Amino acid sequence: MIARAALEIESGMTVNLGIGLPTKVIDHLPSHLEVCLHTENGMSGIGPTLPSDRADRNLIDAGGAYVSTVPGSAFFDSVTSFAMVRSGRLDLTMLGAFEVGANGDLANWKIPGKFSPGVGGGIELAQKARRVVVLTTHTDRAGKPKLKTECSLPLTARGCVARIFTDMAVIDVGPEGFELVETAQGVSSADVAAATGAPLRIPNTALPSF
Amino acid sequence: MRLPNKTCAMGATIARINDGDTVMVGGFGVPGTPMTLIHALVAHGAKNLTIIKNDANEPGMGIDHLLRAGLVKRLITTHLGLNAHAIGLMNAGKIEVEFNAQGILAERIRAGGAGIGAILSDVGIDTELAQGKQIVEVEGKPHLVETALRADVALIHADRADPFGNLGYVATARNFNPVMAMAAKCVIVEAEAVVPLGALPADAVQTPGVFVDHVVALETLTEEYAVVER
Numbered sequence: 001m002i003a004r005a006a007l008e009i010e011s012g013m014t015v016n017l018g019i020g021l022p023t024k025v026i027d028h029l030p031s032h033l034e035v036c037l038h039t040e041n042g043m044s045g046i047g048p049t050l051p052s053d054r055a056d057r058n059l060i061d062a063g064g065a066y067v068s069t070v071p072g073s074a075f076f077d078s079v080t081s082f083a084m085v086r087s088g089r090l091d092l093t094m095l096g097a098f099e100v101g102a103n104g105d106l107a108n109w110k111i112p113g114k115f116s117p118g119v120g121g122g123i124e125l126a127q128k129a130r131r132v133v134v135l136t137t138h139t140d141r142a143g144k145p146k147l148k149t150e151c152s153l154p155l156t157a158r159g160c161v162a163r164i165f166t167d168m169a170v171i172d173v174g175p176e177g178f179e180l181v182e183t184a185q186g187v188s189s190a191d192v193a194a195a196t197g198a199p200l201r202i203p204n205t206a207l208p209s210f
Numbered sequence: 211m212r213l214p215n216k217t218c219a220m221g222a223t224i225a226r227i228n229d230g231d232t233v234m235v236g237g238f239g240v241p242g243t244p245m246t247l248i249h250a251l252v253a254h255g256a257k258n259l260t261i262i263k264n265d266a267n268e269p270g271m272g273i274d275h276l277l278r279a280g281l282v283k284r285l286i287t288t289h290l291g292l293n294a295h296a297i298g299l300m301n302a303g304k305i306e307v308e309f310n311a312q313g314i315l316a317e318r319i320r321a322g323g324a325g326i327g328a329i330l331s332d333v334g335i336d337t338e339l340a341q342g343k344q345i346v347e348v349e350g351k352p353h354l355v356e357t358a359l360r361a362d363v364a365l366i367h368a369d370r371a372d373p374f375g376n377l378g379y380v381a382t383a384r385n386f387n388p389v390m391a392m393a394a395k396c397v398i399v400e401a402e403a404v405v406p407l408g409a410l411p412a413d414a415v416q417t418p419g420v421f422v423d424h425v426v427a428l429e430t431l432t433e434e435y436a437v438v439e440r
Contacts, residue, residue, distance in 0.1 A: 082313020117291035121312040
């Protein structure tokens, strides 16, 4: 699923990879790809993650991982970093999710009474990146669908999600809700529909698998 | 003509912080967090502080020392995810926490530093972060009024400074430091190196010394500045 999501990143893009599953996408990007990775704490042109014995104490990404530069990297302050985000300079952001609504609503920052660490840069990424895709397990730890008709948790942003990559499928959020695009190997369309908490449009044609 | 010398001893500068003050603290995680100034503030012991900082560092690091010493009444921040202790204090009602979207926190501070009363933004307008905020329509679209933030004191970490307070930062240790250095009545800087006037090329100055009140040279870098083993 992470390898499949990595194919979403095209040459020429400026991309922000959110904390959690999306950060792992970096390991699946081909070396010939011309892409600029942005991180909220003030860097464009993120290079490979470094082990602690080779780390620079002053060079981290927004998730706290020690990263490196590539030729052409730039550092900047938090004002500049979010000017990039809010003014639409991010072609793509990949975010984690607690819930995604069939209307493209995203909830990924707060579970009242259980998890409330604050939103960080999540609202601005979700609301302002030109394209927002989500990487998430299809169901939560209790096996309940994370893709729902409507989000029940506090929202991060409305109507922002264009595509969802899960361990079961690739699903687009269209004008009429969730549309199945691809399935994971060994997973049927019916399996995906059964694990999805909202109507799922399944095309009549054979679907690719990943 | 010679520019004024603002170098001074740590204790004398920190003693200016009073009970009830609002204190901005630079840093995003470890990089750029003024660890030594924070320890001096703990030793000074000013109480009922409002702290403005991007995050709460990690347990036993950075502003967590202020939290453990019981000096913080209110925290204006964006994310506490790496500090379970801070989340525990918040959930127990021991500290008040106001969450901001990260870039909006930066812009509110920038407005404070730029002499502007508030900014207008639609960030988070569909979320609970909009609760209680005034809404203004601009060109047919609703915007939240995000009020400017200023502080009594800003604690800043710089890589290098000259005696006038011209500053340079390194890598991702820049983050909130330059903007906070503009937005407080009294700006106190700890610098890893204090170089002679003229040693920082004018084009390389990232915060002009005009914004800075006091410069403290760091004699040693404690373990807290080092790479965190996870």
